[in-house]
Amino acid sequence: MTHTDRPLPSPAPNAHRARLAQSSAAATSGILAAAVAVAVGHLLAAFSAPATSPFLAVGSTLIDLAPQPLKAFAIETFGESDKVALLFGIGLAVAVAAAGVGIVTLRNPRFGAVAVGLFGALGAAAALARPTATPSAIAPSLVGAAIGIAVLLALHRLYARPRTSGDAGDRGRRRFLLAAGAAGLLATTSGGIGILVGRARSSSVGVVDVPVPMDPAPVLPAGADLGNPGISPFFTPNDQFYRVDTALEIPVVDASTWSLRIHGMVDREVVLTLDELLQLPTIERDITLTCVSNQVGGPYVGTARWIGVPLATVLELAGVQAGADQIVSRSVDGMTIGTPTAVAMDGRDAMLAVGMNGQPLPPVNGYPVRMIVPGLYGYVSATKWLNDIELTTFDAYDPYWVQRGWAAQAPIKTMSRIDTPKPLATVPAGRVPIGGVAWAQQRGIDGVEVRVDEGPWMAARLGSVDTLDTWRQWQLDVDLAPGRHRFQVRANDGEGVIQPEARAEPFPDGATGWHTVVVTAA
Ligand SMILES: Nc1nc2c(c(=O)[nH]1)N[C@H]1C(S)=C(S)[C@@H](COP(=O)(O)O)O[C@H]1N2
Numbered sequence: 430m431t432h433t434d435r436p437l438p439s440p441a442p443n444a445h446r447a448r449l450a451q452s453s454a455a456a457t458s459g460i461l462a463a464a465v466a467v468a469v470g471h472l473l474a475a476f477s478a479p480a481t482s483p484f485l486a487v488g489s490t491l492i493d494l495a496p497q498p499l500k501a502f503a504i505e506t507f508g509e510s511d512k513v514a515l516l517f518g519i520g521l522a523v524a525v526a527a528a529g530v531g532i533v534t535l536r537n538p539r540f541g542a543v544a545v546g547l548f549g550a551l552g553a554a555a556a557l558a559r560p561t562a563t564p565s566a567i568a569p570s571l572v573g574a575a576i577g578i579a580v581l582l583a584l585h586r587l588y589a590r591p592r593t594s595g596d597a598g599d600r601g602r603r604r605f606l607l608a609a610g611a612a613g614l615l616a617t618t619s620g621g622i623g624i625l626v627g628r629a630r631s632s633s634v635g636v637v638d639v640p641v642p643m644d645p646a647p648v649l650p651a652g653a654d655l656g657n658p659g660i661s662p663f664f665t666p667n668d669q670f671y672r673v674d675t676a677l678e679i680p681v682v683d684a685s686t687w688s689l690r691i692h693g694m695v696d697r698e699v700v701l702t703l704d705e706l707l708q709l710p711t712i713e714r715d716i717t718l719t720c721v722s723n724q725v726g727g728p729y730v731g732t733a734r735w736i737g738v739p740l741a742t743v744l745e746l747a748g749v750q751a752g753a754d755q756i757v758s759r760s761v762d763g764m765t766i767g768t769p770t771a772v773a774m775d776g777r778d779a780m781l782a783v784g785m786n787g788q789p790l791p792p793v794n795g796y797p798v799r800m801i802v803p804g805l806y807g808y809v810s811a812t813k814w815l816n817d818i819e820l821t822t823f824d825a826y827d828p829y830w831v832q833r834g835w836a837a838q839a840p841i842k843t844m845s846r847i848d849t850p851k852p853l854a855t856v857p858a859g860r861v862p863i864g865g866v867a868w869a870q871q872r873g874i875d876g877v878e879v880r881v882d883e884g885p886w887m888a889a890r891l892g893s894v895d896t897l898d899t900w901r902q903w904q905l906d907v908d909l910a911p912g913r914h915r916f917q918v919r920a921n922d923g924e925g926v927i928q929p930e931a932r933a934e935p936f937p938d939g940a941t942g943w944h945t946v947v948v949t950a951a
Pocket residue numbers: 670671672673674675676718719720721760761762764793794795806807808811812813814
């Protein structure tokens with residue numbers, strides 16, 4: 430290496446360093462301004478209408494706009510944490526954009542202020558476009574943005590002073606750091622209080638006294654639960670019940686002011702308060718609920734003992750007109766779900782549920798009232814936070830998921846799942862119990878068969894039948910030689926139809942295929 434190959438020393442390293450310091454102060458100011466704007470908006474929304482938080486409004490809008498493959502990817506990759514991942518992603522994107530806005534502000538403060546204003550407008554537009562929004566929905570985003578602009582410009586004034594060296598420069602730097610710290614504190618306290626207020630509000634939403642059902646469910650038959658702790662318990666505890674919905678923040682519904690409107694193609698419009706609803710005859714039923722986006726072997730299925738009022742009873746109060754073949758139910762957060770009227774009226778235990786395993790519905794599962802329709806996937810039947818039922822036709826209206834390409838009619842497909850052993854587990858060679866659950870709501874499960882390493886199908890022992898609408902546990906003990914083994918399971922429904930082998934993705938009307946698990950015996 431010769432002398433001339435060496436990089437030339439920078440002519441003015443101090444000036445360079447000062448510029449760098451100023452740029453990073455500018456970027457930091459942008460991020461702080463955005464954090465204050467979002468956090469103040471979130472706080473204001475928490476006190477009024479949580480869904481109008483700029484962060485949540487943009488998140489919900491992205492959920493609604495996301496193309497199907499992206500949704501499927503998110504659910505598969507993040508599972509029930511998909512929403513956390515989304516919010517994290519938005520936070521990251523906002524931070525990067527805000528740093529850019531900060532740098533621009535260094536050159537052109539007016540431009541920076543306009544940029545923050547535009548972000549605020551974006552949040553306001555998202556909040557206003559939510560299905561249940563009122564005009565005041567724009568307030569949190571706009572007020573947040575205004576305060577964010579003030580923070581941006583105040584910080585700009587501090588870091589953009591001509592750099593002086595010595596004591597004056599140090600004082601300037603200290604002032605900037607102090608102001609930046611104050612902005613950071615404002616963002617974290619308003620954001621933190623906003624989150625706490627949101628949580629506190631969602632846990633004080635009036636009280637539902639779960640009624641003693643006039644028509645109770647019989648005691649669970651002996652042997653419905655095989656007693657193998659590796660198999661999903663027959664009743665899924667409420668705190669372990671799966672959750673699938675588009676709600677970034679659990680809707681807060683006050684049971685004491687809740688009402689349900691039944692309208693559309695009916696003889697007379699009916700509005701029921703919770704007390705009025707629960708004065709109607711109540712039933713208690715065991716029903717297994719399933720999500721259409723459940724993959725073969727997936728977790729989005731659970732069984733509960735539900736208490737509620739038959740949907741048919743409520744519909745008869747209003748008088749369904751001829752030709753109204755679709756029930757569109759809506760939730761307080763604007764979800765729309767379409768259910769065939771015929772299904773609600775055919776004698777199955779479709780209900781408006783208020784109780785789940787003896788408790789009021791947990792907030793995540795639809796408090797205070799949700800629909801449950803045995804035999805249909807949740808997205809065409811199980812409206813949570815229900816507050817509106819409209820009688821219409823399939824021709825006249827496509828509900829939320831149908832607008833996004835999912836099937837309008839979606840009966841639950843026969844499915845069986847291996848719960849134990851877990852995929853890729855190592856088990857002791859010798860006798861190994863294989864077990865799981867199988868479901869075919871409305872048709873029931875008549876048999877479950879297992880095969881090992883593509884050998885002959887062997888009938889599993891079945892838990893006793895509770896109802897046609899609940900899953901059955903199954904178990905088969907097999908002898909395994911040391912080495913790798915592959916189990917497969919398939920069920921027979923009550924109509925003698927074997928669960929199909931062909932693999933289908935959940936989209937557009939439910940997955941099919943045999944659940945397969947590979948383990949090593951050692
Ligand atoms: N309001 C509302 N209700 C909803 C949904 C939703 O996104 N919003 N998702 C539906 C879907 S797809 C399913 S599978 C079930 C899930 O009910 P769970 O979360 O209580 O298990 O709720 C249904 N009801």
